[in-house]
Amino acid sequence: MAKFFVTGAAGFIGSHFTDRALAKGHQVVGFDNMSTGQKFFLKDALTNKNFKLIEGDIREIEQLQKAMSDLKPDWVIHFAANADVRRGLDRPRRDLDYNTIGTWNVVESARGVDCKNVLFSSTGSVYGEPKVFPTPENGPFPEQTSLYGASKLAGEGILSAYAHGYGMNNVVFRFVSILGPRYTHGHVFDFMKKLKADKTKLPVLGNGKQLKSYLHMNDLMKGLWLVIESKPQGFQVYNIGHDDALTVDISIGYITRELGLTPKLEYSGGERGWIGDSPRIQLDTTKLKKLGWSADKSLEQGVVDTVHYISENSFLLSEANL
């Protein structure tokens, strides 16, 4: 049994990670400011004696230090973030505060309690608009096209420098967009929200041709745990995403089919959905596959599972903070 400190534990990914950790018999302290986290994602965890939820904010290092010094974790798993990629330009300080300074606070707090292992959820957005597909971890020096990507890359650099400087074993995962139960953020959610308001038409950002890889939550969890249980040494970076990719149009096809709707599609046009959007995301996961990882669920299944989850929990579409 190991002790895990999980930031963003009440979120989409953090709550799944927490459930898996508890199922494996580990002790978990979750840390979440509940700004987008949902307590009901943790309804099982909260009945487990090995779990404790602390309400706190990664922007406040004292809160992290206090929470970690009580637990003395073996691993700090850092999911908490400003994940609103699209609206970075409206609130340019948010990405810096949450994703860069917040990550420094988390890593520095881990060091403070002599925790040697930190895992960080970064993003394929750090590649900007790559020229190589699928994009490997050590591809060409990237150019940042979004404040989100820039802030996550800054977080990666902190994990790396701390690994080299203080002998930590820090792991960065560069995620594609994740699909599956508890999904409350991203294009499937946005489309379903729009269709709930008006099922006859669907405004689409961009030209519908953006081609992106996704991954089902089950396959993400499999990858994270594979790496954690491999006892990684030094600084490690892993891409994680499905080999396959979907255009926005194909995603819309799956979503509307599942909902039995035939809305008129209204494209805003352009190959990017918004400034900083990457028209194509496909990551090379050779490094992770060498550890034995592969994706089980197709992207179609990922979209379908997501649509069904949101349909069954449609109150989420009305939550003010999502």
Add this chain to the structure above:
Amino acid sequence: MAKFFVTGAAGFIGSHFTDRALAKGHQVVGFDNMSTGQKFFLKDALTNKNFKLIEGDIREIEQLQKAMSDLKPDWVIHFAANADVRRGLDRPRRDLDYNTIGTWNVVESARGVDCKNVLFSSTGSVYGEPKVFPTPENGPFPEQTSLYGASKLAGEGILSAYAHGYGMNNVVFRFVSILGPRYTHGHVFDFMKKLKADKTKLPVLGNGKQLKSYLHMNDLMKGLWLVIESKPQGFQVYNIGHDDALTVDISIGYITRELGLTPKLEYSGGERGWIGDSPRIQLDTTKLKKLGWSADKSLEQGVVDTVHYISENSFLLSEANL
């Protein structure tokens, strides 16, 4: 005539930049917290009616905003930084505060006054320990080995994301170590300080074989102004450094020859001078050369000029804050 806002204007590089800008007939507002800056570097500038020095700290965005809103600059030239690469691990928050958050404050303030052009002094340290020499701007995705490099890379990402997101024309220069008059920071300074204390022996960090490129201040200034006057568009990154490189041992040879000393060299050993030191730095400057740039001064001349400057201003070796 254009209006320049120069952070770190009282420093080694900033004061030279200020002098050149004034010589070209531009208006300059210098912004410096005087923590390592020297007012006497600006003794000529301070007699020029086109120059004004504001004492302020880049960690305080309100100070930047106020100073910039008075000037409405055409260019913001951002040199202010924590440049103490070596001691990052003793004070891990400093690099974040000055080089990442400070850079965000500068770029955001520029945006606030609708200044479209920001130039940022980054570093070859962002390449960590590269595998390709000379290292091009778009070489393999780097791994950060120092908090300094990580914090500067984070600053670069901010300039890039702002260029893409807000239509700014931002330029990043990745510097090697700079040599020449007003040099108050780096290996020549450290060695001369040690030799002043005891001329019979010289402690050397590492094995003396670290191989690094440098650049004379005159050649740095030539490169910066060439790019500024080329009216760069969008986001641009330029390496700048001499094609040649010196081992620490060769540098020591030049220094001791100029000083007429023959100290016993005492190596601490290892191929790195300190944790996070890069054993080899040589940058590919093809991109800058395409604009017509080349270095005029040899590295030997750079070291010699530096030794003579420090000898003629030896009180600098006793300055408490250097």
